[in-house]
Amino acid sequence: MSQPLAESAPLRAPLEIEFDYTRSLGPVLSQFMAALAERRILGARGADGRVHAPPFEYDPVSAEPPGELVPVGPEGTVISWSWMPDPLAGQPLAEPFAWALIRLDGADTAMLHAVDAGSAAAMRTGLRVRPRWAARPAGGIRDIACFEPCDGPAGTAPVPAQDTLPAQDIGAERTPGMTIASVRLRYLHTASPGESAYLRGLAAGRLLGQRCGVCGQVYVPTRGTCPADGVTMTEEVELPETGTVTTFCIVNVGYPGQRVTPPYVAAAVLLDGADIAFQHLVLGCDASEVRMGLRVRAVWGEAGGISHFTPTGEPDALYETYARSL
Amino acid sequence: MSADVAVVGFAQSPVRVREDATTSGVEMLVPIFAEVFRACGLTKSDIGFWCSGSSDYLAGRAFSFVSAVDAIGAVPPAMESHVEMDAAWALYEAWAKVLTGEAEIALAYGFGKSSGAELRRVLALQLDPYLVAPLWPDSVSVAALQARLGLEAGRWTEKDMAEVAARSRAEARSNPDAQVSGSVTAAELLARPYVAEPLRAHDCAPVGDGAAVVIIASAARARELCERPAWISGFAHQVDSGSLGARDLLAVPSAAGAAAAAGAGPVELAELHAPFSHQELLLREALGLGEGVAVNPSGGALCGNPMFAAGLARIGLAARAVMSGRASRALGHATSGPALQQNLVCVLSGEAS
Numbered sequence: 317m318s319q320p321l322a323e324s325a326p327l328r329a330p331l332e333i334e335f336d337y338t339r340s341l342g343p344v345l346s347q348f349m350a351a352l353a354e355r356r357i358l359g360a361r362g363a364d365g366r367v368h369a370p371p372f373e374y375d376p377v378s379a380e381p382p383g384e385l386v387p388v389g390p391e392g393t394v395i396s397w398s399w400m401p402d403p404l405a406g407q408p409l410a411e412p413f414a415w416a417l418i419r420l421d422g423a424d425t426a427m428l429h430a431v432d433a434g435s436a437a438a439m440r441t442g443l444r445v446r447p448r449w450a451a452r453p454a455g456g457i458r459d460i461a462c463f464e465p466c467d468g469p470a471g472t473a474p475v476p477a478q479d480t481l482p483a484q485d486i487g488a489e490r491t492p493g494m495t496i497a498s499v500r501l502r503y504l505h506t507a508s509p510g511e512s513a514y515l516r517g518l519a520a521g522r523l524l525g526q527r528c529g530v531c532g533q534v535y536v537p538t539r540g541t542c543p544a545d546g547v548t549m550t551e552e553v554e555l556p557e558t559g560t561v562t563t564f565c566i567v568n569v570g571y572p573g574q575r576v577t578p579p580y581v582a583a584a585v586l587l588d589g590a591d592i593a594f595q596h597l598v599l600g601c602d603a604s605e606v607r608m609g610l611r612v613r614a615v616w617g618e619a620g621g622i623s624h625f626t627p628t629g630e631p632d633a634l635y636e637t638y639a640r641s642l
Numbered sequence: 643m644s645a646d647v648a649v650v651g652f653a654q655s656p657v658r659v660r661e662d663a664t665t666s667g668v669e670m671l672v673p674i675f676a677e678v679f680r681a682c683g684l685t686k687s688d689i690g691f692w693c694s695g696s697s698d699y700l701a702g703r704a705f706s707f708v709s710a711v712d713a714i715g716a717v718p719p720a721m722e723s724h725v726e727m728d729a730a731w732a733l734y735e736a737w738a739k740v741l742t743g744e745a746e747i748a749l750a751y752g753f754g755k756s757s758g759a760e761l762r763r764v765l766a767l768q769l770d771p772y773l774v775a776p777l778w779p780d781s782v783s784v785a786a787l788q789a790r791l792g793l794e795a796g797r798w799t800e801k802d803m804a805e806v807a808a809r810s811r812a813e814a815r816s817n818p819d820a821q822v823s824g825s826v827t828a829a830e831l832l833a834r835p836y837v838a839e840p841l842r843a844h845d846c847a848p849v850g851d852g853a854a855v856v857i858i859a860s861a862a863r864a865r866e867l868c869e870r871p872a873w874i875s876g877f878a879h880q881v882d883s884g885s886l887g888a889r890d891l892l893a894v895p896s897a898a899g900a901a902a903a904a905g906a907g908p909v910e911l912a913e914l915h916a917p918f919s920h921q922e923l924l925l926r927e928a929l930g931l932g933e934g935v936a937v938n939p940s941g942g943a944l945c946g947n948p949m950f951a952a953g954l955a956r957i958g959l960a961a962r963a964v965m966s967g968r969a970s971r972a973l974g975h976a977t978s979g980p981a982l983q984q985n986l987v988c989v990l991s992g993e994a995s
Contacts, residue, residue, distance in 0.1 A: 326662050331702055337771070345772050368888055370773050376883055396794070396891075398786030399839040404763045406778035415783045417887050426887030428774055428787075436839055441794055457773050497776050499767065503702035503759040508664045531717075539712065541668050546686060546715025548672060 327512040331505035337497040344373045346493045347385050352460065353453035358385035359423050369423035370457075389420035391466055392427075394443040399436040405500070408462045414439045418463060430462040432471055456495040510540030510549070517554075519620045525590055527551040533591040557614035559587040559625070560633040562642050566603045581606045585625055586641045593641050600626030609633045647740045648864040648871030649965070649990060650747075651857035652958030653678040657821040657850040657946030659757045665701035666709035667753030670853035675713060675751075678855050682867045686715050689857075690745030692722040693736045695729030695752040695950045699764050710753060721745070728752060728915075728953035730976030730986050733856055737877055746860045747867075753853035754949030761849050761949065768979060770884055781980065782846055785918040786838040788891045788981045792920055793840055795892060800840060803919040804828035807844035807944055810922075814941025821850040821946040844944075847917040852948025854955040861994065872961035872972075872990040876904030879976075879986035886980060894928040897975070897985035901929045904987045911936045911963050911972040913956035917943045921982055925975065929987070939963075953977065957988045964990045 341349055344360065348371055351358045359369030360382035369388040374381055397416040403409055408430040416439075417426035432448065433439045445463040448471055453459040464471050507515060510526060514537035517524035525536030526549040533544065534553050542549055564583035567576075581603050584593035598606050600615070609632035617623035653674040663669050679685060692714055696707045707724045714720055721744075725731045729752025736748035765781035792798050805828045814823035831844045838846075857867075864871040880896035880903070883889045912931050916922035922942065931937060938944075940959050943952050953976025960974035970992045978984040 326664075328661070333702055339771060341772065368885075370885075370887075372885070372888070376885075376888065396787045396791045398783045398790060398841070399836065400780075400783055401836075401838075404760065404778060404780055406763075406766075407780075408777055415779055415787060417787055419887075425885070428779060428784075428886055429777065441790070457776050495772060495776075497771055501699070501702060501759055501764060503665075505702065505758070506662065506664050506755075508666070508669065509662070511664075541672055541712045542715065543712040544715055544717035546672065546675065546713055 324509075324512060324516065326509055327507045327515055329505055331503040332500065333503070334500045337499065339495050339497060341493050341495055342373060344371050344382060344385070349455050349459070349495060350492060351385075352457075353455065355390070355449050356387060357389045357420060357447070359388040359420070360385055366424035367422060368425045369420045370427050386422070388422040389447070391444060391446045392418040392420035392423070392463070394431065394439070394441055394445060395419050395426050396441060397431065397439050399439065408458070413462065416445070416463065418445060429460060432462045432464050438465065454496070455491060456497070508540045510538035513552070514538045518622065521616060521620075523555045523557060523587060523614070525553045525555050525587075527553050534589060535592050536587055536590045536594060553589070555587045555589050557587075558628060559585045559590070559612055560638050561598060561606060561608060561610040561612060562586050562593045562638045563608055564598065564606050566606075579603045583612075583625070585612060586638050591641055596622065597624035598626070599624040607632070609635060609638070646861045647737055647858050648861070648868070648873045648994075649856055649958070649961035650859045650864050650868035650871050651678040651682040652855070652962050653681070654819055654854040654951070654955045654958060655852045656819045657852040657948050659849070660755065660851040663755055663851055664709075665703065665706055665755045665758050666712070667696065667755065667853055668710060668713045670753055670851065671710060671713035671751060671855070674853055674855050678857055682857055684747070684857070684867065686720075688747055689749045690721065691736055691739040691748040692720055693729075693732035693748070693750050694722075694724045695727050695732040695750070695954065696724070696754060697726055697950055699767050700754050700756065700758065700761075700949055702758060728950050728976050728978050729854065730915075730953035730957055730974075730988070731879065731978070733858070733954055733957060733988070734877060734879060734986065736858060737874060740858055740860050746863050747857065749855060749857050750954060751853065751855040752951035752954045754951055755851045756849045756947070756949045757851050765980075774886070782838045782841060784886065784980045785846070785921070786841045787886075789845070789918065789920040790840050791891050792924070797892060798920055798923050800832060801828055802923060803845050804831040804842075806919040806922050807831055810938055810941045810944040813939050814945035817940045817945070819946065820941045821848050823941060823945055841918065845919040847943045847947030848945075850946055850948055852946065852951050852955075854948070854951040854958055856954055856958045856961070868965060870965050870967060870992060872964035872992070873994045874988060875991040875995065876906065876987070876989040878903035879984065881979070881984040884979070884983065891981055892924070894924050894982050894985060897925055897928040897982065897987070898930075900985050900987040901973075904989050906930070906973055906987060906989050907971075909935060909969075909971045909973045909989070911939065911960060911969040913940060913942070913960045913972070913974050914938055915943050915953045915956045915976045917947050917952075917977070919944060921977075924982060929973065929975065953986065957990075960988070961990050964992050967992070
């Protein structure tokens, strides 16, 4: 455990981020999406007479909103395409498919969508395609599941590439004027060398910090670089598990995934010997008893790491002892 | 008035897949800040304004650029700003700060850990969030649509594209910061499989992590910091429609417009931010670069494209050519968005106006 920081590889772990955006569509796209639910496609005629499909919200020439939208397609012509041999999560088809710019009949601009052509050999510029509609509309662009060649058999709605499903597949009901965009991203997150040392220390029941060689301040958790001086820190400091509450708040609001029942205290805890406080929970007493200067001790969790801090029962720390770390 | 500001320093990290690097960029930034400060004889307290370019989508966490401020050492507090764009646009903001007299010396930096997630998929989130992004079109597939348009219009061939890649890799042999380099012929490259027909791997910038930093200074300070400052004689950026199907993907009006607005004129050397081989061909034409112009002597973005730093690095490399006396007039270009949607041109000259 006393291995110098630089000699241990940084910790890495998968990180998955997921969020659903609920977006209001505005007047133009509301009409466009409502028409998709009826299996119709609308475009907008610009000041120059050209028909844009999908419709613009503001005319690129005159900057005016469009007048009445005009029906286009639903068939169209491929004007360019690329082949996706190995579809990525969230894309319209799980099997190899073509991305295409498709000029719908009656339109002067193209829309980007997927074409279920079976093979790259079946794709060509000029190919005539028609929309394959989603089984159940959900009020988004994915109400067109994909396009398919006009000269082929009608396919059934495809299985999208796994992971990020269109709204209809997560059970969302269509809400006029709104669309849900589901985003799921996967990362391989790397902790910095300093963070890695800190986490390894926690797993072994130790609290590790670092001292900056320029300003002398002790940081915990270890963070690798002194934020005051912008230099790499190399001196490791082991800290005790006792400290002082410098400031705190009482959490009264519930949220999804919350692990402690409100009201509870989130506090800035200044470990003895450190110059910078860090945030943690203070439990084991009534929230109303927590105060600035309260002396606390780490309570270690069963799975490693600190579960929370709890009062030690010592007299409160004098304000002067932590004032500069507020 | 625009020649009153000059680039006086540049540094970049080698472009690599950095398994040890965090998405905050600190580990990549600390060494290059030290390098550029050493070269200019500056310390952090000399910098009147800092501006960074990076992206939370790339980092996978909110306010990732705030963590990067650790690399600055922002005590006492620094005047600092950020753009969620390539740091070439951060340099533009820094340039405006110096032009308006709010800072004498300013520093722009960009960083990107492109390898932290599936880059081509993350970049789908820069597309229209109503009509396009819900389909998750990846950046390589979108670029491939543009490449095919040019192929079928007779603007270039797959061989032309492979020749861009082969020449870039050959140039990159003398660039230790490049991620990809080597001797390979276009014919050898053309024998390899498609990754997104009509694009092969060599047509696409590799996924790599990196950071870059550029320091600029007012006329009053530039000469004391650098023997031969690279004076910014023009700096402009423009954007085309966000609707991929509504714009002519074989014209790059925003690049041509930015070059005209920057008064580009004849240059000896150009560093172009073309993440796909055919985009170098489009940009050469849009920027009016003739046969005599040395294009991407660094190997260009095809040999190293750290997201949010590669555009700034193009300007830094063009400036370095002027500062070293290799060129008297050079052009740095940066792009952002899908299929060359947004373009920036910075013209650098050995002569103050």
